[in-house]
Amino acid sequence: MKALSQKRRHPLAAIALLLMGLLLTGGLYAVATTVNEAKASTTSFSANDTEEGEKLFAANCATCHGMGAGGTQDGPSLVGVGAAAVDFQVGTGRMPMQMNGPQAYKKPAQFNDEQTHQLSAYVASLGPGPSIPEEHLLDAQGNAAEGGELFRVNCAMCHNAAAAGGALTRGKFAPALADVSEKHIYEAMVTGPQNMPVFSDANVTPEGKRDIITFLKQIEANGSPGGADLGALGPVSEGLFVWIAGLGVIIAFTIWLTSRTS
Amino acid sequence: MGNHSDGSPNHSGTVATAGQNEVEKFQDPGIPPHRLRLADTDPKAAKRAERQVAVLFGSSVVGTVIFLVAYFAIDLGPDSTIATIRLQNALLGIGTAFAMLGIGTGIVHWAKALMPDHEVSEERHAVRTEDDRQAAVRIVDDIVDETGIKRRPLIRNTLLGAVALAPLPALAIFGDLGPRPDDKLAHTMWAPQEGKLKRLTRDPDGTPIRASDVTIGSAFHVIPEGLNELHEGKLNEKAKAVVLLMRLNPESLKPSAGREDWSYNGIVAYSKICTHVGCPVALYEQQTHHLLCPCHQSTFDLTQECKVIFGPASRPLPQLPIAVDAEGYLVATSDFKEPVGPSYWERDEHERTYNS
Amino acid sequence: MSAHTTANAPAFVAKTKGGRITDFVDQRVGGSGILREFGRKVFPDHWSFMFGEVALYSFVILLLSGTFLTFFFDPSMAETHYDGSYTPLKNVEMSVAYSSSLDISFDVRGGLFMRQVHHWAALLFVASVSVHMLRVFFTGAFRKPRELNWVVGGVLLILSMAAGFTGYSLPDDLLSGNGLRIIDGVIKSIPVIGTYTSFFLFGGEFPGTVIISRLYMLHILLVPALILLMIVIHLFMVVVHKHTQYPGPGRNDGNVVGYPLGPVYAAKAGGFFFIVFGVVALMAAFFTINPIWNYGPYDPSPVSAGTQPDWYIGWVDGALRLMPGVIGDFHFEYVIFGQVLTLNVLLPALVPAGIVFTVLFMYPWIERWITKDDREHHVLDRPRNAPTRTAIGMAGFTFYCVMWAAASSDLIATHFHVSLNDVTYWLRALFFIGPIIAFVVTKRVALALQRKDREIALHGRETGRIVRLPHGEFIEVHAPLDDYKRYKLVGFESPVPLPAVPNEHGIVTRKEKRRAALSRWFFEDRVAPASPAELEAAHGHHGQHEAVESAEAQKTLSH
Secondary structure (H helix, E strand, O other): OHHHHHHOOOOOHHHHHHHHHHHHHHHHHHHHHHHHHHHHOOOOOOHHHHHHHHHHHHHHOHHHHOHHHOOOOOOOOOOOOHHHHHHHHHHOOOOOOOOOOOOOOOOOOOOOHHHHHHHHHHHHHHOOOOOOOOHHHHOOOOOHHHHHHHHHHHOHHHHOOOOOOEEOOOOOEEOOOOOOOHHHHHHHHHHOOOOOOEOOOOOOOHHHHHHHHHHHHHHHHHOOOOOEOHHHOOHHHHHHHHHHHHHHHHHHHHHHHHOOOO | OHHHHOOOHHHHOOOOOOOHHHOOOOOOOOOOOOOOOHHHHOHHHHHHHHHHHHHHHHHHHHHHHHHHHHHHHOOOOOOOOHHHHHHHHHHHHHHHHHHHHHHHHHHHHHHHHOOOOOOEEEEOOOOOOHHHHHHHHHHHHHHHHHHOOOOOHHHHHHHHHHHHHOHHHHHHHHHHHOOOOOOHHHOOOOOOEOOEOEEEEEOOOOOEOEHHHOOOOEEEEEEEOOOOOOOOOHHHHHHHHOEEEEEOOHHHOOOOOOOHHHOEOOEEEEEOEOOOOOOEOOEEEOOOOEEEOOOOOOEEEHHHOOEEEEOOOOOOOOEEOEEEOOOOEEEEOOOOOOOOOOOOOOHHHHHHHHHO | OHHHHHHHOOOOOOOOHHHHHHHHHHHHHOHHHHHHHHOOOEEOOOHHHHHHHHHHHHHHHHHHHHHHHHOOOOOOOOEEEOOOOOHHHOOOEEEHHHHHHHHHHHOOOOHHHHHHHHHHHHHHHHHHHHHHHHHHHHOOOOOOOOHHHHHHHHHHHHHHHHHHHHHHHOOOEHHHHHHHHHHHHHHHOOOOOHHHHHHHHHOOOOOOOOHHHHHHHHHHHHHHHHHHHHHHHHHHHHHHHOOOEOOOOOOOOOEEEEEEHHHHHHHHHHHHHHHHHHHHHHHHHHEOOOOHHHHOEOOOOOOOOOOOOOHHHHHHHHHHHHOOOEEOOEEOEEEEOOEEEEHHHHHHHHHHHHHHHHHHHHHHHHHHHHHOOOOOOOEOOOHHHOHHHHHHHHHHHHHHHHHHHHOOHHHHHHHOOOOHHHHHHHHHHHHHHHHHHHHHHHHHHHHHHHHHHHHHHHHOEEEEEEEEOOOOOEEEEEEOOOHHHHHHHHOOOOOOOOOOOOOOOOOOOHHHHHHHHHHHHHHOOOOOOOOHHHHHHHHHHOHHHHHHHHHHHHHHHHO
């Protein structure tokens, strides 16, 4: 005890305390989120969930999507979009939208996992649609090479071969896929959010989707063998780098080389 | 600043009227006097510079050792990971960089700090002197004269003719670089074979697609049935035959005359090869019904039979006529009715033969 | 007879073993004469003179690393199934060329490093050639007697782009395959011979099975051989002409001031090779270039967002992007006498590149014709002292940069959160007005800098010290320049417009009138260098300031 009280005045004590605090909250948060994820990915909804979801919907979503989610001028009908669509849009923070624009941006989620679950339950009750994927499809243990082939044919033209994202027409874009959870990737494929086409199970099988997720998670975990990937944007960032950094360093050397020593 | 900032044109001579050669110019004061360096005057500084050069050369040795250790100690065995390759690459690079920069900076520092730094002036000489010119003219005259080429025009003319024709075989011999194009660009694998219509199958696995599989908003990347079984020219056929299959609300399609039966229940198939320079136009926006080419941003509107609405392409994407066979699978009722992909000189001829 | 005299002369005998070997070689090749000629040859020293060397050294690095790569690369387009150690491509169908490129990256020790060294050095090679040409242009180093060497440099630029492009395509990955497909599309648009050329190049239909091995031959044999030949001619002419030098005290068109080749310049230039190699090695160590494993094998169906060529082809790709295919109801794909004229591809692919290279190759003669200047120039112009040329250069550079930026229009859109279409519209406008703006602004800036130089030459540098005179006026003290620094600011030529002169028949031809008009356009805005008389006048005019200055100087001395 005495040792502790002595060390309390050590100059590094504040930093150590801060680190401990951060670790603790981070750890708790990690535990809490994994617990919630496990809960949210179960596809069973209780009657209570649906009821709570309806209230949330009326308060937060009905302005644009209409009472009963029938759609208005400002937002499409949600009948038949399924729980997966809600879980993706709300879970990634895209919905509710901040303002009308070419496309909804990813932002911090406005509802917690329980509320998202309830909203999903309500929308799922309106009509049949894609449900939240089952856990075994999200384990990223499929065949990465086959997933890679599917990814290049079906996804790379918008999302870039290294999943770094790309531009669409008139201000829309396909986002980068790093740090997107397995569940959200899967849900995006089955529901086709915004301008993304739908990849139904008849188009890309659930196994195929699992392979795609495996491929994405594997290249994300691998990183680039050659060092920093410069955004994986291809020759443009490489050219920019060689002109600015490469030539820059060499010019610095030439100036040193031709200057007079004091 | 006061009077010093008289940068106005009148004061600064912008509109000088007289030729400058008439104005007296400043005299060239000559090369500035040499300024001694620290190492020239202070033996301690010279000694220090000497040590610095030696340290730089030493760091090069360290770099070489790093390279060799990284090469031999890191094993790219069967169970090596990407991280191992990254580590080895970085260490090989650091080793090389130290080895090279050590030598390079060492030599340059040596030259800058310890070698004499007196600037010297050297006279330039004319690239060609008049003397040389005259001598050369005489020699050439003699040579020409000795050959007698001016007196014997027959020899000169036959030689010119022979030399002019001699390279022709050298051009002709490249004739087998490739076959004649004929009308190869005008046909794809979609043409029915022996009366059997080709099914639309998924890229890359080649499984057939039912009409009911294609839900509204979805996009299928399609290859013709039998493509994967080809042994030769598979990529050549694929390069012409790839198709994008989408389903829209049938009301939003407004087929032009003659194309009414080219779609099935809102399902349409268009060539994926851009009519600009041939990139795959694979980006489908399911809400705007636009197709975008990622290479040069040509944009095609699906609801207007893929008319160009933006970008460098000038011609709509060719449509593949489709129907459903007895088992419910999508089939192409014929080949494309026009050549797919980028335009070429004979393209219009080929298109006219389709229509006749 | 000479043998006779040699026999009588006391024969030279070297004392050391090394000396004897050197002497043996020297007697047979005559190295002494070469060393006598070049051993102390003078080279001027300036950082901007080093870009040519960067290019040369990058080329040497390319030869070294490229030779390593050929030992492992197999340019075959035969189909195979990958069985190397990169799992995300395991068992995928691909060409042998791509598979061997993957093996170089993942299964050959140091292979990835050499690939990255090779590719970074290639980008640096073309970049340094370009910067070197810009330096030569803006300093007027292309003037007589160096016009031909400028042309050789232009050929080297084209060859370096060809070397880069043929190499970029070799791994047969998805990115380069789509690049080749674009090239194929451009070739097919050529009238009359387009289709045949495409079939001859690809050995049949695109992609065929021979293009990689054909490009490989061009990349490792024909193009490097031509580059080497051009480098030899280029350096030979540098030796003949001797290097140019920046203006300054003691430097004129009749001399060259700098350091002797041995030892200082040789040490610096030699050391610089290792520095360039070291910098390239650092880039290869820490920064991925051309991650072919991301792109996957070439297949005509997929494509990746952000499909771009390497930077030096970017401007042509950008021109292709900027061209609208349809304006109103006018389709640029045009059927004429039953044949297709693909103007929407032909125009952007040929016209901008045609303009840039024609002007580039012709420029020395254009300026020579306008100025009627037939003198040899060995002292460079500071860019500000040739305002119109500098402005023309900046206009051309801007023209290039607009197309260059257009090649990354999609990345500009995603990274600056603007609409892809708007980026294209803006760049289309800038394509036309950008060069004009650049010309006007550059010319004004150059003239302003010249005026500032005049100011400083006549009135000295501002010291920042404010002094109050007895009658209350505040002035800033200006420190006069010494003769050497002043000469740097005043020792340049400022040509005046050359009016049209009649020819030998006493007629002013129309061509001559055009030349005179261009000459006026070239030189009518000018700032003449300060003259000694003006300096005198300035001192007289500011007599009282001078008095303060000298008083200040006295004070400083008396401290």
